[in-house]
Amino acid sequence: KQEVTQIPAALSVPEGENLVLNCSFTDSAIYNLQWFRQDPGKGLTSLLLIQSSQREQTSGRLNASLDKSSGRSTLYIAASQPGDSATYLCAVPGGGGFKTIFGAGTRLFVKA
Amino acid sequence: NAGVTQTPKFQVLKTGQSMTLQCAQDMNHEYMSWYRQDPGMGLRLIHYSVGAGITDQGEVPNGYNVSRSTTEDFPLRLLSAAPSQTSVYFCATHLQGSGETQYFGPGTRLLVL
Numbered sequence: 001k002q003e004v005t006q007i008p009a010a011l012s013v014p015e016g017e018n019l020v021l022n023c024s025f026t027d028s029a030i031y032n033l034q035w036f037r038q039d040p041g042k043g044l045t046s047l048l049l050i051q052s053s054q055r056e057q058t059s060g061r062l063n064a065s066l067d068k069s070s071g072r073s074t075l076y077i078a079a080s081q082p083g084d085s086a087t088y089l090c091a092v093p094g095g096g097g098f099k100t101i102f103g104a105g106t107r108l109f110v111k112a
Numbered sequence: 113n114a115g116v117t118q119t120p121k122f123q124v125l126k127t128g129q130s131m132t133l134q135c136a137q138d139m140n141h142e143y144m145s146w147y148r149q150d151p152g153m154g155l156r157l158i159h160y161s162v163g164a165g166i167t168d169q170g171e172v173p174n175g176y177n178v179s180r181s182t183t184e185d186f187p188l189r190l191l192s193a194a195p196s197q198t199s200v201y202f203c204a205t206h207l208q209g210s211g212e213t214q215y216f217g218p219g220t221r222l223l224v225l
Contacts, residue, residue: 009152041219043219089154089155
């Protein structure tokens with residue numbers, strides 16, 4: 001059964017710092033991994049989708065990497081800003097091809 | 113283009129009451145799903161649909177029913193609300209299977225007393 005773990009559960013950093021969020025999964029037979037952002041009281045917004053054939057994806061100050069063999073993904077945020085404060089979730093396809101398994105998320109707070 | 117909309121935004125129920133959470137999308141996506149989000153547990157799939165007239169159970173289906181009569185709408189029914197169903201409920205759509213980006217609605221906060 002696929003399980004997704006995100007560490008740390010919460011993170012507080014000063015503005016301008018570069019940071020890394022971690023995501024690990026137990027079954028390496030995935031064909032993609034997604035990172036989402038969730039603002040308080042809001043739905044999820046997709047940030048990056050990495051296909052299994054890719055090792056990383058970049059969007060602006062965000063860079064996500066995928067290492068299937070080790071069952072890990074990282075989300076790198078460069079030059080963090082207070083507006084980056086949110087919960088970040090990673091997700092992988094679950095069994096049966098349709099289901100998506102989410103991690104519990106990392107709550108990020110960037111202090112001005 | 114509204115994307116994915118959910119109503120109501122917030123609801124309080126008494127134990128044993130029934131209600132329907134509404135989800136509508138205008139993106140013409142075939143795949144729709146319902147999740148519940150609880151503190152420390154991430155999102156868990158309740159039910160999903162791969163097209164009009166086709167639904168299936170997810171990870172935590174007990175106590176919930178769904179139907180999909182049109183591409184646009186995917187309502188979630190609570191048959192007899194229980195305090196354990198207090199949660200935030202999200203509807204999501206994809207263009208194809210779970211290999212594609214999912215689009216989420218704003219959520220419905222449900223409190224069952």
